[in-house]
Amino acid sequence: MAGDIFQSFGRATPAARHAIPAEDAIALLKSGAAKDGSLLGYGNGRSYGDTCQNQAGSVVDMRPLNRVRAFNAETGVLEADAGVLLCDIIAHAAPHGFFPAVVPGTQFVTLGGAIANDVHGKNHHRRGTFGCHVE
Ligand SMILES: Cc1cc2nc3c(=O)[nH]c(=O)nc-3n(C[C@H](O)[C@H](O)[C@H](O)COP(=O)(O)OP(=O)(O)OC[C@H]3O[C@@H](n4cnc5c(N)ncnc54)[C@H](O)[C@@H]3O)c2cc1C
Structure with missing residues (x-):
């Protein structure tokens, strides 16, 4: 930018x-x-x-590269470009009753950054890392 x-x-x-x-x-x-x-x-x-x-x-x-490409409001599966911010994913999914299974301590990370570092949240012992929820 x-x-x-x-x-x-x-x-x-x-x-x-x-x-x-x-x-x-x-x-x-x-x-x-x-x-x-x-x-x-x-x-x-x-x-x-x-x-x-x-x-x-x-x-x-x-x-x-920040487009949400597809979202299934039945399953919660979301397909997006790597540059989409986590806050935008949450804004997209939350009105449908979905929230990412794993989130780090800031929502200002990109999807690509979350995958590359395989970030974890406070529920690591139950839900694993971010990558556990990526198809
Ligand atoms: C306040 C705060 C709280 C945090 N809390 C947590 C936490 O609870 N748990 C946790 O695990 N982490 C936490 N972090 C760390 C943060 O979640 C990670 O460092 C995350 O990877 C940052 O994402 P980013 O999009 O800013 O990527 P960047 O910091 O820009 O890059 C991170 C890595 O991803 C690579 N990368 C980025 N985009 C792509 C792409 N499109 N393709 C390939 N590689 C790419 C970069 O080359 C780099 O190696 C926290 C950070 C902050 C500032």
């Missing part, structure tokens, strides 16, 4: 000042021009450590 800096929540290392749009990253990967380790997905920067930072290459801003 314009004017953004791409920091981690714990400000672990200096923030990236630029991010590559996802479509440009895909083009680089398809053309074979992307070197190993040169691209790293950036969710919403809510990691405490440096997992969303890439001193050796570029971060790829996933947040513009």
Whole structure:
């Protein structure tokens, strides 16, 4: 996003000042021009450590990919882009009586970030991690 800096929540290392749009990253990967380790997905920067930072290459801003693609109001199964925020998933599902089975201590994480770090909630001992509920 314009004017953004791409920091981690714990400000672990200096923030990236630029991010590559996802479509440009895909083009680089398809053309074979992307070197190993040169691209790293950036969710919403809510990691405490440096997992969303890439001193050796570029971060790829996933947040513009933020569409809820489908929602089954009978089963609660939701299909969405990786950049959708958890708060938007909750806003989408709650009016139908559904809530994510596992949530971390902030709703300002992306779906991709929650999956990549396989986040847990206070109900870890009963419901496992976020990934236990991803098809
Ligand atoms: C106040 C607070 C409370 C928290 N509470 C908890 C908690 O209770 N339990 C818990 O487990 N965590 C907790 N966290 C940590 C947070 O849930 C995780 O760090 C989460 O992964 C952050 O998601 P993000 O979308 O901000 O991703 P980022 O921090 O931007 O990235 C996290 C990782 O995901 C990767 N990634 C992001 N998007 C994609 C994508 N589309 N494709 C591939 N890889 C991607 C990044 O490369 C990086 O490795 C908390 C954080 C905060 C700030």
